[in-house]
Amino acid sequence: MNKKNSVEIAYQNATNLIDKKEYTQAIVQLNEILKIFPNELNSLYLLIDCYIKTNKALLALETTHKALEFKKDDKQLLHLEIRLNEFLKRDSESINLLKIFVDKFSDMSALKHLTNLLVHQDKADEADELIKNFFENNDEYGLLYRGVRHLFASRFRKAEDAFKKVLIEDKNNIDALRFMGILAYKTGNHDIAEKMFVKALMLDPTYSIVWANLAHVYTVTGQLDKAKKSFQNILKMDPENGLIWAELGTVLNKLANYKDGRDAYLKSIELKPDSPRVYLSLGHVYKTMGDIENSIESYKETIKHNNLSGEAYWSLANLKTYKFTNNEIEEMEKALKSEMSDIEKCQMYFALGKAYEVEKDFDNSFKNYSKGNKIKKEESEYSSMDTTDNTSKVIQFFNEKKLMQLSSSKTLDRDPIFVLGMPRSGSTLIDQIISSHSMVDGTQELPNIIKIAADLKRKNNLYPEILDEIDEDEITELGEKYLNGTRWARDSAPFFIDKMPNNFIHIGLIKTILPNAKIIDTRRDAMDTCFSCFKQFFARGQLFTYSLEDLGKYYSDYIKAMNHWHKVFGDQIYTVHYDNVINDTENTIKELIQYCELPFENECLEFYKSSRPVKTPSAEQVRQPIYKSGLNYWKNFEEHLQPLKKIIDEIS
Numbered sequence: 001m002n003k004k005n006s007v008e009i010a011y012q013n014a015t016n017l018i019d020k021k022e023y024t025q026a027i028v029q030l031n032e033i034l035k036i037f038p039n040e041l042n043s044l045y046l047l048i049d050c051y052i053k054t055n056k057a058l059l060a061l062e063t064t065h066k067a068l069e070f071k072k073d074d075k076q077l078l079h080l081e082i083r084l085n086e087f088l089k090r091d092s093e094s095i096n097l098l099k100i101f102v103d104k105f106s107d108m109s110a111l112k113h114l115t116n117l118l119v120h121q122d123k124a125d126e127a128d129e130l131i132k133n134f135f136e137n138n139d140e141y142g143l144l145y146r147g148v149r150h151l152f153a154s155r156f157r158k159a160e161d162a163f164k165k166v167l168i169e170d171k172n173n174i175d176a177l178r179f180m181g182i183l184a185y186k187t188g189n190h191d192i193a194e195k196m197f198v199k200a201l202m203l204d205p206t207y208s209i210v211w212a213n214l215a216h217v218y219t220v221t222g223q224l225d226k227a228k229k230s231f232q233n234i235l236k237m238d239p240e241n242g243l244i245w246a247e248l249g250t251v252l253n254k255l256a257n258y259k260d261g262r263d264a265y266l267k268s269i270e271l272k273p274d275s276p277r278v279y280l281s282l283g284h285v286y287k288t289m290g291d292i293e294n295s296i297e298s299y300k301e302t303i304k305h306n307n308l309s310g311e312a313y314w315s316l317a318n319l320k321t322y323k324f325t326n327n328e329i330e331e332m333e334k335a336l337k338s339e340m341s342d343i344e345k346c347q348m349y350f351a352l353g354k355a356y357e358v359e360k361d362f363d364n365s366f367k368n369y370s371k372g373n374k375i376k377k378e379e380s381e382y383s384s385m386d387t388t389d390n391t392s393k394v395i396q397f398f399n400e401k402k403l404m405q406l407s408s409s410k411t412l413d414r415d416p417i418f419v420l421g422m423p424r425s426g427s428t429l430i431d432q433i434i435s436s437h438s439m440v441d442g443t444q445e446l447p448n449i450i451k452i453a454a455d456l457k458r459k460n461n462l463y464p465e466i467l468d469e470i471d472e473d474e475i476t477e478l479g480e481k482y483l484n485g486t487r488w489a490r491d492s493a494p495f496f497i498d499k500m501p502n503n504f505i506h507i508g509l510i511k512t513i514l515p516n517a518k519i520i521d522t523r524r525d526a527m528d529t530c531f532s533c534f535k536q537f538f539a540r541g542q543l544f545t546y547s548l549e550d551l552g553k554y555y556s557d558y559i560k561a562m563n564h565w566h567k568v569f570g571d572q573i574y575t576v577h578y579d580n581v582i583n584d585t586e587n588t589i590k591e592l593i594q595y596c597e598l599p600f601e602n603e604c605l606e607f608y609k610s611s612r613p614v615k616t617p618s619a620e621q622v623r624q625p626i627y628k629s630g631l632n633y634w635k636n637f638e639e640h641l642q643p644l645k646k647i648i649d650e651i652s
Contacts, residue, residue, distance in 0.1 A: 014046060023050045039070040048080065057087050075105060087240065102134065144176055151183055159183055174200045178210050185217060193217050208234045212244065219251060224488070227251045242271030246278045249285075256444070256489055258289050276305035280312055292319060308335050310347030314537055317354035324355040346375040350537040357535070366640045369535045373546040382543035384553040391505065391557040395564045397464045398508030403568060406512055407472040411479030414516045416486075417596055419499040420507075421522035422558055423542055424532035426578035429607075430522050431499045433581075433589055436607040437598055441496040443489040448482050449503050449510060464508065479513040495596070502541070504558060507565045507573070518596055519569075521562055524578035526648045530555055531634040531641060552647025559651055582631065 010033050017026035030047040033040060044067040051060035061084040068077050082097045098114040101107060111134050118127040134145075147162030160183060166176040181196030197214040201207060215230035217223075231248040234241060249264030265282040269275060283298030296319070302312035313332055316322045324332075332352050336345060349372030356365035417434060419427050435442030456463040470478075490496045501522075503510065510517055530552065533545040544554040566573055574595040580588045586605060593600050603609075634641060 011043060011046075014043070018046065018050065023054045026050050027054070038066070041067060041071060044070075052084075057084055060084055061088065073104070075101075078104075079110075099130075102130070144173070144179070147176070148179060151179060151186070156183060156187055172203055174203050174207060174210075177203075178207075178213065181210075181213055181217075185213070185220075190217055190221050194221075205233075206237055208238055208241075212247070215247065215251070219254075224251055224255050228255065240271055242268045242275065242278075245271065246275065246281065249278075250281065253281075253285055253288075258285055261285055262289070274305055276302045276309060276312070279305065280309065280315065283312070283315055287315075287319065292321075295319065296322065307331065308338055308340050308344060310335075310340065310344035310351065313351035314347035317351040318537070323358050324351075329355050342375050342379065346372045347537055348372075349375070350535070353535055360636075362636050363640075366637050370640075372537065373534060376537075376543075376546040377550075380543045380546060382546075382550065384544065384550045387544065387554060388557055391561050394464060394505055394508065395561065397467075398564075398568065400568050403508065403512075406467055407470065407475045408515055409479040409513045410472065410476040411483065411514060412516050413479075413483060413514070414518075414597075415483065415495055416514060417495055417497045417518040417520065418503055418507075418510060419497055419520045419522060420501050420503045421562075422524070422529045422533070422555060423501045423538070423545070424536060425501070425522045425524040425529045426576075426581065427499050427501050427522045429578070429581065430520060430576055430592070431497050433592065433604050433607045434596060435497055436603045436609075437593065437596075437601050438603070439493050439495055439598055440596075441490045441493040443486065443496055443498060445500040446486055446489060446498045447500065448485045449498070449500065449506050452478055452482060452513075453506050453509055467509075467512065475513055482513060495598070504565075505561055507561075507569070511569060511572070519573045520592070520595070521566075521573055521575045522578070523575055525632065525634075526555060526651070527634040527641065527645060528632065530644055530648070531637060534644075548641065548644040549647070552644045556647060556651050579631065 010029055014026045014029040014033070017023070017029060027047065027050045030043050030050065033043045034047070037043070044063060048060050048063045048067070051057070051063060061081065064077055064081045064084060068074065068081065071077060078097065078101055082094055082101065095114065095118065098110055101110045102114060111130065115127040115130060118130070143162055144166050147159045147166065150156070150159035150162060160180070163176045163180045163183065166173050167180070170176070177196050177200040181193045181200065184190070184193035184196060194214065194217050197210050197217065200210045201214065204210075211230050211234045215227045215234075218227035218230060228248065228251050231244055231251060234244045235248065238244070245264050245268035249261045249268060252258075252261035252264055255261075262282065262285045265278055265285060268278045269282065272278070279298050279302040283295045283302065286292070286295035286298055296316065299312045299315045302309050302315075306312070313328075316324070329352065332348055332355070336348055336352075340348070349368045353365050353367075353369035353372060356362075356368060359365075417440070419431050419434070421427055431442055434440050453463050456466045467475075486496070486498065504521070507519060510519065530548075533542070533551055534548060536542075536545065538545060544550045562573075566575070574592070576588065576592055589604050590600055593604055638645075
C-alpha cells in the first residue's frame with residue numbers, strides 16, 4: 001500500500017473518530033498524517049477543529065499558522081486566526097489581523113468588528129479614521145460614508161438625505177437602515193429608531209451591533225424585558241463579549257433582578273478583568289443586596305484600575321459606615337490635583353467630606369462638602385423661585401372645593417403605600433419597616449407618578465389645570481396606568497411601597513387617581529434633614545440640595561405643601577416622626593402598621609434583619625438596629641450652617 005492510500009485510510013479513520021466525538025484519538029491520527037504530508041490542508045482543517053473542540057485554543061492557533069503558510073490568502077483560515085486570538089484575549093494581534101483582513105478582502109463586517117474592538121480599547125479616533133479610509137476607497141460605500149460623516153457631525157438633515165438616497169437604490173441596505181436608526185435615536189425619535197433596527201435585523205438576525213442599538217432604544221424607552229432579550233441574543237452569538245455581559249447586568253439590575261445582574265457583571269469581569277466601570281457597577285449591586293464586604297472589595301478594585309475614580313471613593317463613603325485610612329485620604333487629596341472631570345472631582349470632594357467627618361475634623365469636612373456642592377450647583381439650572389411658584393400653583397388648584405369637583409377614579413385598589421417627604425428624612429427606614437411585613441413588597445423610588453404628572457398636558461393646558469378637562473374614565477385609566485407600570489418592580493404581595501420622596505407635591509393627583517392609596521409623610525428634624533441632604537451626592541435629581549439657601553427654601557415649600565394636604569385630606573395622610581421611631585420604636589411601628597390596615601408582625605420590629613434589596617443611600621444603615629447618633633447631628637457643623645438655620649427658623 002502506498003503512502004497516499006495509507007493517508008486516505010488514516011484520514012477516513014480520523015473523520016470516523018470525530019463523528020464519534022473521540023477527538024483525542026482523532027488528533028493523534030491527524031498528526032500522524034501531517035508527519036507524512038505536512039501541507040495536507042484537509043487534515044490541518046480537521047486538526048484545528050479538534051483542538052477547538054477540546055479547548056486547546058493555543059494548539060489550534062499554532063495549527064492555523066501552519067495552514068496559512070500553505071494557503072496565505074485563505075479567508076476562512078484568516079478569520080479563524082482572528083477568532084482564536086480573540087478567545088486567547090490577544091486583542092492587539094486580533095486588531096492587526098483584522099486590519100489585514102479588511103484591507104485584503106474589503107470586508108464590511110470585519111470593519112465593523114475591528115472598529116468595535118478599537119472602541120472597546122478607547123481608540124475611537126483610530127476607528128473613525130479606519131472607517132473614513134474604507135469608505136473613501138470603496139465607491140460602493142461612498143454615499144453611505146458621507147451620511148455617516150454628517151451624522152456624527154450633527155448635520156442631521158444632510159445625513160438623512162444621504163441615507164435616503166442609499167435606500168432608494170437599495171431598500172435593504174442594512175447599514176443605511178442602521179444609521180437611519182442611529183439618526184432617529186440621536187434626535188429622540190425612538191419609535192422610528194426601533195423600526196429601522198428591527199427591519200435591519202429581519203434582513204440579518206446575526207448583526208450583533210444592531211441588536212445592541214435596539215437594546216439601547218428599549219432601555220431608554222423603559223422596555224427593559226425587550227432590552228434584556230436583545231442583549232441575550234447577542235450573547236447567544238458571542239458569549240465571550242464582556243461588554244455585552246456588563247450591559248445585560250445593568251438592565252437586569254434595573255429590572256430588580258440583582259442576583260442575575262451580579263452574575264452578569266462577574267462574567268463580564270472574567271472576560272475583561274481590567275474594566276473599572278464594571279467593578280463599580282458590581283459594587284453597587286453588592287451594596288443593594290446587603291453584601292457590604294464584597295461591595296467594598298469591588299469599589300477598591302475599581303480604584304486599583306482607576307485611581308481617579310471619584311465615584312468609587314464616594315461609593316465607599318456612601319456606605320456610611322466605611323472608615324477611610326490616612327493613606328486613602330492622602331490619595332484622594334493627591335487625585336484632586338490631577339486632571340479630572342468635574343463630576344469625578346465633585347464626588348471626590350464629597351468622599352473627602354465624609355472622610356474628615358468620621359475623623360471629627362468638621363471644618364475640613366464642611367470645606368470639602370462645600371466644594372463638591374459648588375461644582376454641582378454651577379452645572380445645575382435649578383431655580384428655587386420656580387419650585388415656590390409651582391408649589392403655590394398646586395396648592396391653589398387642589399383646594400377643598402376643587403377636590404370635590406374633580407372626577408374620581410374607579411380604581412379602588414388599596415395596593416400602593418406611598419412613603420414620601422424630604423430626602424434623608426427617614427423614608428428608607430420607614431420603607432424597610434413596612435416592607436418587612438409579609439403582605440408588603442418593597443420596591444424602589446418609582447418615577448411613575450412624576451412621569452404621569454409630566455405627561456398630563458393638552459394643547460396649552462398643563463398640569464394640574466388639565467385635570468379639569470379629564471373625565472372619570474380618563475382618571476381611572478391613569479390609576480390603572482400607574483398600577484400596571486409598577487408591576488415589574490413588585491413580587492406577589494397584596495401591597496407595595498412607592499417611596500419616591502418628591503411625590504409629596506403630587507398628593508392631590510395621587511388621591512384623585514388612586515383614592516384608596518395610603519400616604520405616609522416622613523418627618524425628621526429640619527436641620528438634620530437639610531444638612532444630611534447637603535452632604536449627600538445624589539446619583540440623579542434633587543438639584544435643590546447643592547446650596548444651603550436652596551435647601552432651606554425647598555424645605556419651606558415642602559412644609560407649605562404638606563400643611564395644605566393635611567388640611568384637605570385630614571387623617572388620610574399619616575405623619576411619622578423620625579424622633580418617635582428612635583425613642584419609642586415599638587409603639588410608633590405598631591401605629592404605623594395599624595394605619596396601613598395590616599395585622600401586626602414582629603418582623604417589622606426586626607426590620608434590620610430583612611434581606612430585601614435596598615437602593616438608597618441609607619442601604620447599610622437600615623440593616624442595623626435603631627441608633628440615636630443621628631439626632632441633632634447638624635450641631636457639629638452649626639457655625640457653617642447659619643444661612644440654612646436662618647430660613648428654617650423663619651418657618652418655625
